[in-house]
Amino acid sequence: MSSTASRPASAVSGRQARWQPHNDSRRERIVLAAIELIEQSPAGVEVPIVQIAEHAGLAKSVVYRQFAGRDELDRRIRSDVAERFVGDIEDALDIADGSIHNILVRTIGAVVSWIEDHPRLRDFLRTGPSETDPDVDAMSALIATIAGSTRALVSGLAGAVGVTDDASADTMTFAIVSMTEATVTRWSNDPAPALTKDQLIEELASYAWHVVDGVARRHGLTLDPDQQFTEVLTHLIAGDRPDSGG
Incomplete structure (x- = not known):
């Protein structure tokens, strides 16, 4: 059994709550970076996620931890x-x-x-x-x-x-x-x-x-x-x- 599974639900939810502001901040950075790049891009050109991550100062893997995929990110943008x-x-x-x-x-x-x-x-x-x-x-x-x-x-x-x-x-x-x-x-x-x-x-x-x-x-x-x-x-x-x- 994993250590997370063995913890009480209240402990897990408390840990998630503590991380929520950090995750919200990262999501905001990603979305703002995407908006800036979209405004700079030629018409009809999709901005790659790796470029969005770099512009936000984050690793590409962080973007995928915050958003399930491109569709979810685009909907949020x-x-x-x-x-x-x-x-x-x-x-x-x-x-x-x-x-x-x-x-x-x-x-x-x-x-x-x-x-x-x-x-x-x-x-x-x-x-x-x-x-x-x-x-x-x-x-x-x-x-x-x-x-x-x-x-x-x-x-x-x-x-x-x-x-x-x-x-x-x-x-x-x-x-x-x-x-x-x-x-x-x-x-x-x-x-x-x-x-x-x-x-x-x-x-x-x-x-x-x-x-x-x-x-x-x-x-x-x-x-x-x-x-x-x-x-x-x-x-x-x-x-x-x-x-x-x-």
Whole structure:
């Protein structure tokens, strides 16, 4: 019988717990090294595990002790990249700061900047699933996650006027996010785009506003895109609901 098997379960679990921070740190080093190398690599070129290990200052065997194989490592990398992307978007999507137009421009600007600055990571998200959703590629899962976050902009308005059409809000936000991601990706891949970055952001913000405005009017609500979002909510909660005029 091995020495590990002869020890009480509590002793083994305690030893594992003591090593966990060390293992977490190594996993983080490996993932960060992989992300840096992916960003530096040519499009479509897979970074070898031995190169990732060297960049992290670890032996190749350490990588395989921390991850069962390439698939698990790649899923973890995609999850980490997606979390960073979502973090940037959620920082921009602060409904307590600015008008509806400000929020749309700021959030779409964050999407444009991230995709422009990280083209290889964007492409890598499309190569397979993340840890959180094994059934879809990581970019599709990311779009769904961002769409969920942007529902705050819609749900706050809808709840204030007693509208509970969750299906409409879900469809609208997903349509806006999908449109934005696809358009920005096409723009970033164009060697001579017709629009500047600022023009693209304003154009997409305008499209997004017209979608939001159209859905709001269907529910009898007229919104002012230049009014502070918190003021819009305050008026609506107080019962001041402007008529759409038809």
